Amino acid sequence: MTKKQGEFIRIDKNLDFIDKFMRKEECEMGYIGNHLSASKGFLAMGKQITKLGGNTFAFFTRNPRGGKAKEIDEKDVEEFLAYKEEKRIGALVAHAPYTMNLCAAKPDIRSFSKEMFLDDMRRMEFLPGNFYNFHPGSHVGQGTEAGISMIAEALNEALPLAEHTTVLLETMAGKGSEVGRSFEELRQIMDLVECRDRLGVCFDTCHTWDAGYDLVGNLDEVLKAFDEIIGLDRLKAVHLNDSMNEKASHKDRHEKLGQGRIGADALKAVVCHPALDGRPFILETPNEDEGYAKEIALVKGWMEQE
Ligand code: FE
Ligand code: FE
Ligand code: ZN
DSSP states (O other), X not given: OOOOTTOOOOOOTTSOHHHXXXXXXXXXXXXXXXXXXXXXXXHHHHHHHHHHTOSOOEEESSOSSSOOOOOOOHHHHHHHHHHHHHTTOOOOEEEOXXXXXXXXXXXXXXXXXXXXXXXXXXXHTTSTTEEEEEOOEEOTTSOHHHHHHHHHHHHHHHGGGOSSEEEEEEOOOOOTTEEOSSHHHHHHHHHTOSOOTTEEEEEEHHHHHHHTOOTTTOHHHHHHHHHHHTOGGGEEEEEEOEESSOTTOOOOOEEOTTSSSSHHHXXXXXXXXXXXXXXXXXXXXXXXXXXXXXXXXXXXHHHHHO
């Protein structure tokens, strides 16, 4: 059987789910970091993450609430890429601005969002081999199905520009009319996308918990469901956050690791789960530098215990 380009790679379902990951010979290096301010450029972010003890990071591609992006400073990018190599910093997980809503009801917001998306794809090409994560969108009363098709339509325009970037749909909490509140909704979007080889998912622990997935009581089942619906090979990055609220609250309020309703034990289980080995783990917790450095050290400790 020949595999079509971009076709979902299915794993042999006859194998025991956990066993198949346990059989791996050795663990890959763990990547942990947090969301950083991009205001001083890439090299500054690289140095900052080293200072905090991390080896990956996230950043907004432009003002998270605005639209205009800063010009790419090619010299800064060049210096950063050398630094990244030297310090063995892993793949970055860029984040689209919050204002980007590819399934907005108003056509002007929708087209503005798509322009930002396409522009971000071009900009990401300066940093080949990294991830670009975005919130699928809010359908604002148009219905999930309409939202899904608008998001897929935008992806079909954007992905051909992303030659060296893997674009990630973020799992959402289901606040308001957010699309992507279930693995099924993400799969539905992906099914409508033509070139899927550079399309994946970013798994946000606060969001999936708030959406109703039981990370505390049954992490294996949650990841198994992800594997069956989307495929774990598509799970490319993790946003590691605790949640202020109960499971299925649909609130989306992040909390510091171990201080929320998910708790340290469950988050440690996520970090150490063999099915998530080697993924970048990004902290989006309410912290200043000092708090991030502590959380990075905590997660590194978890990783080393494995
Ligand atoms: Fe996000
Ligand atoms: Fe997130
Ligand atoms: Zn969130």
